Amino acid sequence: MEERFDTVVIGMGPGGETVASRLAAAGRRVAVVERELIGGECGYYACIPSKTLLRPPEVRSEAAGAAGIADPGLDWPGIRNYRDTMVRHFDDSRQVAGYEEQGVTVVKRAARVTGRDPWRVEAAGRTLVAPDVVVATGSSPALPPLPGLAAVETWTNREVTALERIPESVAVIGGGAVAVEMGQFLARMGAGVELLERGEHLLGREEPEVGEEVAAALDRDGARVRTGTKVVKAFRGDRGLSALELDDGSGVEAEVVLAATGRTPNTADLGLEEQGVGVGRRGLEVDDRCRAAEGLWAVGDVTGVAALTHVAKYQGRVVADNLLGRDRTADYTAVPRVLFTDPETAAVGLTRRQAAERGITTASAEVDLPTELARPWTYSTDPRGRLGVLADTERRVLIGAWAVAPMAGEWIHTAALAVRAEIPLAVLADGIPQFPTFNEAYVNAVEKLEV
Ligand SMILES: Cc1cc2nc3c(=O)[nH]c(=O)nc-3n(C[C@H](O)[C@H](O)[C@H](O)COP(=O)(O)OP(=O)(O)OC[C@H]3O[C@@H](n4cnc5c(N)ncnc54)[C@H](O)[C@@H]3O)c2cc1C
Numbered sequence: 001m002e003e004r005f006d007t008v009v010i011g012m013g014p015g016g017e018t019v020a021s022r023l024a025a026a027g028r029r030v031a032v033v034e035r036e037l038i039g040g041e042c043g044y045y046a047c048i049p050s051k052t053l054l055r056p057p058e059v060r061s062e063a064a065g066a067a068g069i070a071d072p073g074l075d076w077p078g079i080r081n082y083r084d085t086m087v088r089h090f091d092d093s094r095q096v097a098g099y100e101e102q103g104v105t106v107v108k109r110a111a112r113v114t115g116r117d118p119w120r121v122e123a124a125g126r127t128l129v130a131p132d133v134v135v136a137t138g139s140s141p142a143l144p145p146l147p148g149l150a151a152v153e154t155w156t157n158r159e160v161t162a163l164e165r166i167p168e169s170v171a172v173i174g175g176g177a178v179a180v181e182m183g184q185f186l187a188r189m190g191a192g193v194e195l196l197e198r199g200e201h202l203l204g205r206e207e208p209e210v211g212e213e214v215a216a217a218l219d220r221d222g223a224r225v226r227t228g229t230k231v232v233k234a235f236r237g238d239r240g241l242s243a244l245e246l247d248d249g250s251g252v253e254a255e256v257v258l259a260a261t262g263r264t265p266n267t268a269d270l271g272l273e274e275q276g277v278g279v280g281r282r283g284l285e286v287d288d289r290c291r292a293a294e295g296l297w298a299v300g301d302v303t304g305v306a307a308l309t310h311v312a313k314y315q316g317r318v319v320a321d322n323l324l325g326r327d328r329t330a331d332y333t334a335v336p337r338v339l340f341t342d343p344e345t346a347a348v349g350l351t352r353r354q355a356a357e358r359g360i361t362t363a364s365a366e367v368d369l370p371t372e373l374a375r376p377w378t379y380s381t382d383p384r385g386r387l388g389v390l391a392d393t394e395r396r397v398l399i400g401a402w403a404v405a406p407m408a409g410e411w412i413h414t415a416a417l418a419v420r421a422e423i424p425l426a427v428l429a430d431g432i433p434q435f436p437t438f439n440e441a442y443v444n445a446v447e448k449l450e451v
């Protein structure tokens with residue numbers, strides 16, 4: 001039997017949830033299909049557990065830098081139990097009930113698209129028919145093609161965020177977002193950690209200064225960072241440990257190998273190609289309204305735009321508006337990119353290299369926060385932090401910024417707004433930021449720009 005809806009949403013991570021809840025609130029007939037847990041990778045194996053785990057060691061380190069505070073101890077069972085609460089003990093029954101109360105049909109099984117005009121989605125033996133389908137199926141870890149990897153204890157984001165015990169030692173393949181966040185967490189919890197990044201810098205898509213600052217922070221926490229290194233094979237070592245051989249002939253042994261080498265969009269088995277919808281290596285390509293084909297929309301990691309929850313949610317708002325008759329296009333000029341390391345790394349807009357590739361004439365400036373501001377000193381007896389800004393000298397606006405400093409993930413939003421709203425440099429320089437805050441650094445940085 002066919003069941004008819006206005007919209008079927010496949011995948012209920014943050015992207016799918018945003019679309020479904022907005023359409024349901026507007027009175028549309030909505031069906032959602034989720035093969036695992038409502039809340040998606042973000043809620044159970046990514047953002048939520050990782051940020052929950054990172055916070056206690058961060059508080060401890062902040063306390064160490066504040067005058068007159070005795071060293072607070074870390075209590076792993078307490079940390080683990082709160083992580084378990086935050087991931088709802090892997091139980092989404094309240095979320096299912098919540099959507100059903102709003103009149104949404106919830107199907108907990110894998111979905112497959114089996115027809116179009118109108119779209120037909122099959123799941124759990126049911127056929128859901130709608131003029132519009134939203135694909136919000138997220139992404140999965142992309143394992144490196146490494147001979148022998150299956151023979152060693154290999155973790156991905158799933159195992160590392162759900163860990164029950166801190167391993168003795170971890171070899172992390174990769175030097176991106178997951179590697180630096182979870183590498184720092186593990187090192188701070190007492191594991192021996194070694195990061196193996198093939199690129200020249202950690203966080204290679206950011207300004208090199210960001211990677212350098214994060215490498216220094218990891219070094220302070222006792223983690224070893226090797227860049228420009230290639231892992232050539234994995235094997236079980238003599239003492240039963242996981243062993244990796246590197247291209248310079250050296251080796252690394254660890255209890256666990258953490259593969260943190262990027263993501264693959266979840267498009268396999270969706271049946272899209274059979275319906276004439278092309279799927280690329282980066283995912284399901286969408287236009288600026290997040291439309292992949294007539295009546296077929298996509299949001300989140302599966303689009304390959306940026307593997308970030310706030311981008312998935314933003315695209316969800318864009319799609320919901322379009323489906324509700326409010327024409328809306330997406331603008332990605334000012335997406336914040338924050339890593340919850342200690343200190344936090346934050347960036348927005350273009351890097352110098354990206355600006356040069358686009359032929360933009362730029363000026364950049366940097367502020368060493370403890371040299372120029374009071375806040376780093378009132379915050380910590382061992383103050384650190386840098387802010388960099390990048391301006392378009394013709395348009396006289398900011399086009400990018402980066403910071404590695406306490407709470408940078410909060411105050412990078414000043415730059416995000418400036419980039420998106422094209423606030424003139426003269427207005428930024430004329431700002432009156434509260435004293436003493438980290439936000440004061442923007443006035444110093446903009447005043448230094450040679451424009
Ligand atoms: C360790 C880690 C930490 C992260 N931390 C952050 C962070 O702090 N901030 C941030 O912005 N981003 C973070 N991210 C990225 C963030 O997790 C993703 O960008 C986000 O989850 C994407 O949301 P989504 O809705 O596209 O997909 P997902 O959250 O991946 O959800 C997709 C859902 O679709 C379901 N699904 C897939 N295929 C089917 C099918 N055929 N049928 C039915 N259901 C299906 C899946 O089961 C899943 O529940 C982190 C990622 C990792 C790995």
Ligand SMILES: NC(=O)c1ccc[n+]([C@@H]2O[C@H](COP(=O)([O-])OP(=O)(O)OC[C@H]3O[C@@H](n4cnc5c(N)ncnc54)[C@H](O)[C@@H]3O)[C@@H](O)[C@H]2O)c1
Pocket residue numbers: 144145173174175176177178179181196197198199202203204229230231260261262263306307308337338339340
């Ligand atoms: N705070 C956050 O917002 C946050 C936190 C974690 C993850 N994320 C998202 O999740 C995505 C996935 O994270 P990730 O860390 O898995 O991917 P990533 O793309 O951030 O980093 C992968 C890194 O692995 C390296 N690499 C790839 N293959 C390698 C190999 N064989 N040997 C050595 N190095 C190799 C790459 O050069 C790159 O530096 C991120 O891009 C980010 O969008 C966001």
